[in-house]
Amino acid sequence: MRSIFLSMAAFSVIATANAELTSSTTSGFTTVNEAIIDSDVATVWAVATQRIGDWWHPSHTISGDASRMSIDAVPQGCFCESLGENQGIVHLTVTFAQRPRLLRMTGGLGPLGLMGVNGNMLWEIEPDGEQTRVRFSYNVGGYSPDGLDSIAPAVDSVIGEALTRLKAFVETGQPSADE
Numbered sequence: 001m002r003s004i005f006l007s008m009a010a011f012s013v014i015a016t017a018n019a020e021l022t023s024s025t026t027s028g029f030t031t032v033n034e035a036i037i038d039s040d041v042a043t044v045w046a047v048a049t050q051r052i053g054d055w056w057h058p059s060h061t062i063s064g065d066a067s068r069m070s071i072d073a074v075p076q077g078c079f080c081e082s083l084g085e086n087q088g089i090v091h092l093t094v095t096f097a098q099r100p101r102l103l104r105m106t107g108g109l110g111p112l113g114l115m116g117v118n119g120n121m122l123w124e125i126e127p128d129g130e131q132t133r134v135r136f137s138y139n140v141g142g143y144s145p146d147g148l149d150s151i152a153p154a155v156d157s158v159i160g161e162a163l164t165r166l167k168a169f170v171e172t173g174q175p176s177a178d179e
Contacts, residue, residue: 018033018034018035019031019032019033019034019156019159019160020032020033020156021152021153021156024148024149024152024153025147025148025149026144026147026148026149027141027142027143027147027148028117028139028140028141028142028148029139029140029148029149029152029155029156030137030138030139030140031137031138031152031155031156031159031160032135032136032137033135033136033137033156033159033160033163034133034134034135034136034163035133035134035163035164035166035167036128036131036132036133036134037131037132037133037134037166037167037170037171038130038131038170038171039131039132039170039171040127040132041100041101041125041126041127041132042100043132043170044100044125044132044134044166044170045099045100045101045125046100047166047169047170048071048103048123048125048134048166049071049073049103050071050073051169052066052069052070052071052079053066053067053068053069053070054066054067054169054175055162055165055166055168055169055170055175056069056162056165056175057161057162057165057175060110060158060161060162061081062081062083062089063081063082063083068081068082068083068088069081069091070082071094071103072094073094073097073099073103074094074097075094075095075096075097076093076094076095077093077094077097078090078092078093078094079091079092079093079094079105079107089113090107091107091109091110091113092105092106092107092109092119092121093105093106093107095120100125101124101125101126102122102123102124102125103122103123103125104120104121104122104123105120105121105123106118106119106120106121107119108140108142109121109138109155109158110158111151112140112151112155115142115143115144116142116143116144117140117141117142117143117144117148118140118141118142119138119139119140119141120138120139121136121137121138121139121159122135122136122137122138123135123136124137134163134166134167136159136162136163138155138159140152140155164176
């Protein structure tokens with residue numbers, strides 16, 4: 001099996017139009033990424049929650065296959081990855097869902113799941129004229145021997161990359177120009 005998300009190296013640096021690491025300390029951080037998507041709210045919600053395997057980057061999975069990713073966008077639902085018959089991983093757990101506008105999930109995404117941390121990720125999807133404003137925020141707190149501030153920029157990059165890929169997929173049918 002591949003190492004967890006290809007270890008911390010999988011947290012590659014990808015810029016987004018509106019990304020900000022709003023706070024970072026040894027015990028936690030907050031990252032906020034925002035994009036305007038040229039589509040309606042219902043379509044963005046449907047693609048974000050029902051087609052995550054089409055836009056999530058495969059290098060940020062355990063299996064290397066983003067098509068194994070799923071989100072059950074209901075309370076206690078799972079942002080999960082199937083690894084075969086009765087095998088898989090819970091990346092995050094849905095703690096609040098208000099279709100088609102808000103999705104809150106808790107847990108440690110990717111390698112954070114192996115650390116003494118917890119996080120609260122919020123996806124806000126709202127109309128912005130004829131377009132849709134999407135904001136992914138992730139608040140993480142807990143303990144890591146090297147301090148959470150050391151990995152905060154990499155986590156921000158992964159979340160930013162995910163939002164960039166969601167935007168590209170909704171608008172073009174491809175998560176990035178090279179796919």
